[in-house]
Amino acid sequence: MTTLALSVRRTAFRPVLPVLLAATGVLYLWGLGASGWANAYYSAAAQAGATSWQALLFGATDAAGGITVDKTPASVWVMGLSARIFGVHAWSILVPQALMGVATVWLLYAAVKRVAGEAAALLAGIVLALTPVAVLIFRFNNPDALLVLLLTAGAYATVRAIDDGRVRWLALAGACVGFGFLTKMLQAFLVLPAFGLAWVVGARRNRLLGLAVAVGALVVSAGWWVLLVTLWPAADRPYIGGSQHNSVLELTFGYNGFGRLTGDEVGSVGGGGSGGGWGRLFGAEMAGGIAWLLPAAVVLLAGGLLATWRRGPMWTSLLLWGGWLVVTAVVFSLMDGIIHAYYPVALAPALAGVIGIGAVALWRTGSTGAAVLSGAVALTALETYLLLDSLVLLVLGLAVAALLLLVEQHPAVAVLAAVVALAGPAAYSSQTAAATHSGALPAAGPAAGTTNLGGGMGGLLDAPTPGADLVALLRESDRTWAAATVGSNNAAGYQLASGRPVLAVGGFNGTDPAPTPAQFQEYVHNGQVRYFIGDGGMSGTATGGSDAGARIAEWVAENYEAQQVSGATVYDLS
Template sequence: MTTLPAAVQAAPRTGRLARLWRGRAEDRPWARPALLGLLVATALLYLWNLSASGYANSFYSAAVQAGSQSWKAFFFGSLDAANAITVDKPPAALWPMALSVRLFGLGSWQILVPEVLMGVGTVAVLHAAVRRRFSAGAALIAGAVLALTPVAALMFRFNNPDALLALLMTVAVYCVLRALERDRGAARWLVRAGVAFGVAFLAKTLQAFLILPPLALVYLACAPGGFGKRLGRLALGGLAMLVSAGWWVALVELWPVSSRPYVGGSQNNSFLELTFGYNGLGRLNGDEVGSVGGGGRGGPGGAVENLPAGMELPGRPGGGGGGGWGETGIGRMFGESVGGQISWLLPAALILLVAGLVVTWRAPRTDTARSAFLVWGGSLLMTLAVFSFMAGIFHEYYTVALAPYLAALIGMGAAVLWEERTRWPASAALAVTVAVTTWWAWTLLGRTPDWLPWLRGTVLVAGAVAALGLLFAGRVDRRLGFGLAGLGLAAGLAGPFAYALATVDSGHQGSIVTAGPAGGAMGGRGPGGGRFFEGGGMMPPAGRTPGGQGGQLPGGRGRDGGTPAGIPPQGMPQGMPQGTARGERPGGGMGGLLDGARVGAEAKAALLADADAYTWVAAAVGAQNAAGYQLATEKPVMAIGGFNGSDPSPTLDRFERYVAEGRIHYFIASGGGMGGGMGGGSAIASWVEDTFEKVTVDGATLYDLTQKK
């Protein structure tokens, strides 16, 4: 099995358009048109209703807007064009969006279309990776599974760093698979893999390195050539990774502190501290200094003791088994919060991984089919283990990182078992895979019993028929066998496809978003086990203080599955969701912690008055609170304390100096009691309240920093 398939060999040279449509000469005529159709369908699915999400996560959209106006903000990932503080991640994921906004202007599509293109690109790269060693059908199945995974349909339409991370991880795996194929040219492919890992680090720091250990071990064990040569090539790839990530880190660390923005998310203005602390070990052990709601000790203004009594952050109910961000353990990916996002085909992927390794077990050391199972399977298991047991900040949408690995195993495993279907163990494995997938889809659909109730029974019946028939797949007519296989695939994909459609049919805004129908990520309940009520937040269980996402149901949607009704936002692009939910404070979800503020016309006009005379038209505690005003005015708004309002930037002395120099016009009070009482922002807010007159405009409390009491 070491010989590469004919599909890998060079095709005869023909015209570019002919090759684009026809593909390789040895491919069946339907193979390339089917791929192009898959990519077009993926693009249309992800583009559908895209503007309903508006600015999506205002935190990152504000940084994109800043980067489109200032190259310095672009380089550092600053939250405002005046470069007060950065986001709490490196800036690579912001760069494509910022370039798009610089070229086409600020708007929802300009920000989110680059994310859609990343999704289409990830499907294309995954298809190419699987096609290197397996059939066109296997590659198409893998691509379709990825495109229809609910969390992928969410995050490839959203402006968090996860979309770029998933694309680059898929590219890295593709490059490693190419390096495993033959001795000649392997070094070049490992260097390319190293570059992909390095750029991925600049998107989401250490999460980019989760799959490095299994990939390195598989290459050392299975690549052609001597062991010393393999080790040297890995070192070369590691050097490429270090250079492609380290150049930016070195510049930030060596840049004079006085002339660069504060590193958001850190407590000591150090990107290295941010990388290995808040975004590193803190995510694993829960000791996230400066995190609101994080476990372990709190930094200045830091952790759970700063939440109002009884409040729980959305998506992190208290519970046994782990950290404050939900129950940890092997069942986490299958639980009510995460299961509907990613786990529809996860049992099937694990079964097919074992089956693929059993079928290829006796192959030579350098067999490329077995190497592919080890690479994709190792990546899945490593990421799955970390996500399952990490005690720090964890959100459901992180699981998009699993989607390419899972999809590849589905396509490859199904193809291998189909080829072996004349053997009883292979046909039995196919039947068991379909049966388990059907049962799990039936279980997941049961968590939203009032949503498409007919689908649950349909999936169960179709899956049962397919599973029973596939027991005899090698003994029935070939066309009947294909029909049973197609029925089983349809039964397995029906649930995630329906969830994906529900996802793209609704807008998603804020910091905590989930895929699927309203309530689908929480078993029909609100965060923390509460239920949502009219006017924002949620009705808590007995003895709890209301919390929640300012009137949004899980997934960032309004009560009716669409955009929340209320005050229309000012200064937002055509197609942005309508303003606030009834009763929602102007500061956004949880007092501006989770979503950007909604800005009325009068407040916008006040901030724009003489705006060019100030470095910052306003300052607000917490990045989301500031982001709403910055996106509305397209002028710099200082985010005091970064995302959580807990970063020690700026200090009270520096803020007083900025005010004395006439560099800040207004201070915007927090909308709901979260942002204004945290970290250094608490002292600044108290000083402003004691020193300046306040005025209420469009429901927002402003302090004119040029007018003392």
């Protein structure tokens, strides 16, 4: 009878995975096209990549290859290839992000199930799918969607390696992190301490060999593109956006590297992140995206490690997911450089893995575990109240927390606890999915993004939507670049609307020395640029960046006559 009961119980869970993945797909895909180009900066790079293989390889923001995005280009490769196959439109760019989200939930489910069973895997998958910042990013086209998928794949491969001892799984884990570097540079490496610790503690053999293989795979998968860019003649490739010396190594270790930790980011116009400190993840900017279950995760991580102390794969996996969660949370909390509200999506798989494994591990320990679970549910109810101001969910959460103490290990109470704990993030996630999000700084929640009409300073972070007359003017140009303007988001708006390459003077912030004034004047002399669109955005040197963009704009204004087209200031350089 016991064997039959266990068999029935396992069978009952099996249909749940397809339902989980289908529901996740609906949440991430429904109404996806409403956000339009979403982050036009990356959409323009995908458009360029759909036209030019060289632009795709380097991640250039225009098909003529003027300058690259200020990240390594793996996410652009995915979007660019999709746009080549299905055409350049919002769905071809955004659907891959949603599918990455479904795949991430699947990989997390598989990794957790392998060590803690189907109930833990299901709980982890639901938590990840309903984390508001995950809903935001898997419906958006920032590089973070691919980064999270690759890191979760790396975690799954590490779990498999620990389970069967085969170092080929460690090679796959290293390759996943390496391609994570090609997606968002050094941020991908924040998981390495957790992966390494889990392997060293959990492996039964080949510890040093496994580490060596993983490091080798990481170096090869991350380094080939860096070596390619370094060896490629600078005159024959796009300028490396985000750097001051056309160097991918400078971009790696400076603007997108240690500068993010110290705040010393040459070329930035925004300074350091605001509200740094241990409470940053619970502050107004980030809490709605990630904070709902963070207190519970801390409790379940500590309780789960004690409950499984040095016993088998559950303990090792808690080290993996918990190490990922702790290291990344500490870095995000204390870094002094630029940080945005969507960054904590990198915490979501680790948070979900800790909750799934920790909850099941504690449930199996009886009354002691029930007390810890009760505390986790009570903390979640309090956090939900602080975020949603819902007295009903607070009372329900505290009541369920009490039931966990009074009713020993009843499955219905466990299900009720999960439902009440997830009610808050589920509500916020539904609002996130229903809202439209655009621009460079999306945030979870109901607020819709804004669109910058015409041009103006807002174009630093939001792409303009040009009027019909300006679009027609740009489409008539057969030059290398139909136009040039300061700032990549401005250029993206004009390029996406017209389908013609637009040169982003100064890159994302307008502070890269590309092109130099002399180079730009040569472009004009050679007839490579037809129009210059003014009022384009910021181009300052407050953080040591170049003022080339400002000087180019001044030169154009001094030497060419301005005209107003669809509300934008346009100079005919012919």
